[in-house]
Amino acid sequence: MPSRILAISDLHLDQSRPDITATLLRFLRENRSNCGALFILGDLFEVWLGDDDSSELADTVATALSEFAAAGTAIYLMHGNRDFLIGDAYSRRCGASLIDEPYILQTGQGSVLLLHGDQLCTDDGDYQQFRQMVRADSWQQEFLAKPLSDRRAFARQARQRSQAATAVKADAIMDVNQDAVHRWLQDSQQAIMLHGHTHRPATHEFELPLAPQDDPPRKNPSHGKIQAQRIVLGDWDQQGWFAEISDEGIELKQFPFQS
Numbered sequence: 001m002p003s004r005i006l007a008i009s010d011l012h013l014d015q016s017r018p019d020i021t022a023t024l025l026r027f028l029r030e031n032r033s034n035c036g037a038l039f040i041l042g043d044l045f046e047v048w049l050g051d052d053d054s055s056e057l058a059d060t061v062a063t064a065l066s067e068f069a070a071a072g073t074a075i076y077l078m079h080g081n082r083d084f085l086i087g088d089a090y091s092r093r094c095g096a097s098l099i100d101e102p103y104i105l106q107t108g109q110g111s112v113l114l115l116h117g118d119q120l121c122t123d124d125g126d127y128q129q130f131r132q133m134v135r136a137d138s139w140q141q142e143f144l145a146k147p148l149s150d151r152r153a154f155a156r157q158a159r160q161r162s163q164a165a166t167a168v169k170a171d172a173i174m175d176v177n178q179d180a181v182h183r184w185l186q187d188s189q190q191a192i193m194l195h196g197h198t199h200r201p202a203t204h205e206f207e208l209p210l211a212p213q214d215d216p217p218r219k220n221p222s223h224g225k226i227q228a229q230r231i232v233l234g235d236w237d238q239q240g241w242f243a244e245i246s247d248e249g250i251e252l253k254q255f256p257f258q259s
């Protein structure tokens, strides 16, 4: 992997927010040819109902991303909970490679576990149930076979239900569950995680208990714990956010919409 890598997530691009699209185009112009890879960690779009749902916004974004890729930066696209129906056809138009979660990124500073982040919010049982349903291949095939008008109606309903539920859920329920964070890191044998989704940009440092199988007593100078890090990308509602991964480590950065 190249030495300068950028990661963004949660742009929630939508026709009603041309300012966010404009900021993405500017971000791509400013970083053209100056990084080796761009990771988009989910929720690039506010909603995605299938690659056959053509729109000016989808065209604009595909053109900008494919030009950015053609100028020398590999683009990796991960699904979020709003745009998990982006398919191979659209990602090809973007000059991007679709990647599965979890994705382990090798860097000069070690490896980093990349996720969208919604799978960490295990306290939200209703949401996890919904996620399990809509992430199943059979459900997706059936859904994508429906006329677009039906898919739009489903998306509207899902959104209303989610907004109504969000209004009454405690703040903490919609954040990550720390045990889930530990489990994802332990299962993938990583100590650094980068994700979006929660719209709570921050860098968290914590002690990660070693998984039992990795913790024989003779190799246990630090009482079975290692230093771990969780970096959370911000959403692009009021400003832009990105993570810059370089030889210096991972840095979370923000910038205003208007320069």
Ligand code: MN
Pocket (backbone or CB within 6 Å): 010, 042, 043, 080, 081, 082, 116, 118, 196, 197, 198
């Ligand atoms: Mn999300």
